[in-house]
Amino acid sequence: MSKRVVVALGGNAILQRGQKGTEADQRENVRKTVAQIVKMIEAGYEVVLTHGNGPQVGAILIQNEAGRGSVPAMPMDVCGAESQGFIGYMFVQEFKKALIAHGLDKEPICIVTQVEVSSEDPAFANPTKPVGPFYDEATAKARIESSGESWIEDAGRGWRRVVPSPKPINIVERKAVRELADNGYVVVASGGGGIPVVKSSDGSYGGVEAVIDKDLAGELLAQQVDADLFMILTDVPKVALRYGTPDEEWLGKVTIDEMKVYQSEGHFKAGSMGPKVSAAMAFVMNGGSRAVIASLDQALEALEGTEGTQIVKN
Secondary structure, eight states: OOOEEEEEEOGGGTSOTTOOOOHHHHHHHHHHHHHHHHHHHHTTOEEEEEEOOHHHHHHHHHHHHHTTTTSOOOOHHHHHHHHHHHHHHHHHHHHHHHHHHTTOOOOEEEEOOEEEOOTTOGGGGSOOEEEEEEEOHHHHHHHHHHHOOEEEEOTTSOEEEEEOOOOOOEETTHHHHHHHHHTTOEEEESGGGOEEEEEOTTSOEEEOSOOOOHHHHHHHHHHHTTOSEEEEEESSSSOEESTTSTTOEEOOEEEHHHHHHHHHTTOSOTTTHHHHHHHHHHHHHTTOSEEEEEEGGGHHHHHTTSSSEEEEOO
């Protein structure tokens, strides 16, 4: 029986630093990413793919602001759905081309995915996630006054809106994703952490203005579709201790207990490797056999245990 792996892609898999973000830029990056993922499928793994969407949602928010005088701006949940749709469209097209080229009789599909959060999550009382463009103080304060939005001064670069980042508690479309994977589809799901929604008393859902951490949502997806492995692909070959210093040390195979010590020592920063390490650890602590953090160009080797950081129970 083939092993199922949920692969979580970092933002560099779709838009790299210094690029303008044209359709051509993003499609070429997706094509290169798909070439690596198809190697896993060819090796016999079942793949469910999830991805970031930060730059794409940021661009959509800038477009909203630029067109605010002509067309209504859309809320964050709708912007997230829009980004999931166009990124998923690119992945499905490029997967189909690559699967045909490799003689693999599989179909790719994208699920625009809702992710449930709790309305009682403390994050809603303390918005911290910056989104959208920078503005001057006067504009920001006028927006606070007129709309009740939360804004902060961001490191001397200007004022920026902040939204909550609540914890994901349920993948709404989990059964559909699992059934599609069971039937051999290559599924793209929960892009950008999913569309944040809150469940009503009648069982229906409504979107909320928030951003969900994509790595934590990826780990939850891995749990709920019964993945054997959870892999986070990024732009570094392994997790490092003392990253960027002369004493830098790359981690290979490491246990949960060892990672807890490193985490408590402050090696993994909140804005970079911290969420990835937390998500990988959570997958193993929640019963997963192994979690992997590695670079995109060593994806198959990392999946087979010869590259990347391999996080295991003991």
